[in-house]
Structures are given as structure tokens and as C-alpha cells.
């Protein structure tokens with residue numbers, strides 16, 4: 001909630017709107033184990049994607065790296081900092097902020113020698129919420145860039161597609177219609 005309040009401030013919207021929208025949301029956790037692979041460049045761990053979340057907190061549990069993020073079309077490894085979580089912006093925050101916060105495309109690959117374990121903690125709005133740009137950010141100079149859809153529908157659509165970069169977010173963009 002503290003993070004969301006700070007983001008509301010940065011977006012210049014009422015923090016109450018942000019908190020009401022996101023409170024009592026859904027939370028889930030995914031633990032992934034990547035067995036060691038002598039030729040990691042030949043296999044895929046988790047294919048490139050952005051998360052269908054507000055925020056994702058990621059713990060690289062046993063200190064073995066393998067997370068990469070995409071920036072300007074290139075992949076960059078994320079160095080593990082001791083006792084720190086990686087905080088990733090998800091697609092729902094990109095949509096809510098009407099593109100101000102950009103979700104991060106990422107992938108994970110196995111390590112050549114060691115097993116790698118990650119735990120991702122996903123923060124999402126409640127089931128009854130709508131995924132769409134915040135009404136306080138929309139005006140004639142700043143029209144909505146994304147469609148508005150019920151959270152249940154959004155999740156259903158996301159998981160019925162193949163994980164493929166930011167294609168689902170692209171599908172949510174109004175200009176793509």
C-alpha cells in the first residue's frame with residue numbers, strides 16, 4: 001500500500017482512488033524451479049512476457065541468477081542484490097496509469113551448473129474490479145490508450161493465450177483496433 005500511495009502521488013491522482021481500486025485484491029504466488037542445464041542458451045526457462053499484475057515481487061531464492069529484462073530490444077541480466085526483492089511493474093499498472101508506468105518484459109533462463117529457484121508474488125486487483133485507465137488521468141488531451149475490461153475476463157483472456165512478450169497488452173491498446 002505504501003508503494004501504491006507513492007505511485008499515486010507521482011501520477012498526481014488522489015491516493016484514495018488508487019488504494020480503493022487495488023485494496024482487497026487478489027494475490028498469488030508462483031514458485032519455479034529451473035534444473036541446471038549445461039547448455040542454457042539452447043533451452044527456454046520462462047518465455048519472454050510481462051506479468052498480468054499491478055506489481056510483482058520476485059525473490060531469487062537460492063541466489064542463482066537467470067532473470068533478464070528487455071530494454072530497447074536488448075536483453076539485460078538482473079544482478080541479484082542480497083536481501084532484496086525485484087519489484088516488477090505489471091500490465092495492469094501500465095493500463096491503470098494510461099501508459100505512464102511501463103510493464104517490464106522479462107524472461108528467465110536456467111543456470112549451467114546450479115538449480116535455480118524463484119518465488120514470484122503477484123499483486124492483482126479484486127475479481128470485481130475493472131482493468132482500465134484511471135478516470136482521473138483521462139481528459140481530451142490525454143485520451144485512454146487502453147480498453148476497459150472486467151478483471152475476470154482479463155485474466156481468462158490472458159491465460160488462454162500463449163506467453164509472448166507484451167502481445168496481450170498490445171491487444172488491449174485502443175489504437176490497435
Ligand SMILES: O=C(O)CCC(=O)C(=O)O
Nearest residue numbers: 030032046067108118120
Ligand atoms: O523465475 C524468474 O525469475 C521469473 C519468474 C516469472 O517471471 C514469473 O513467474 O512470472
Ligand SMILES: [Fe+2]
Nearest residue numbers: 049050051106
Ligand atoms: Fe513474470
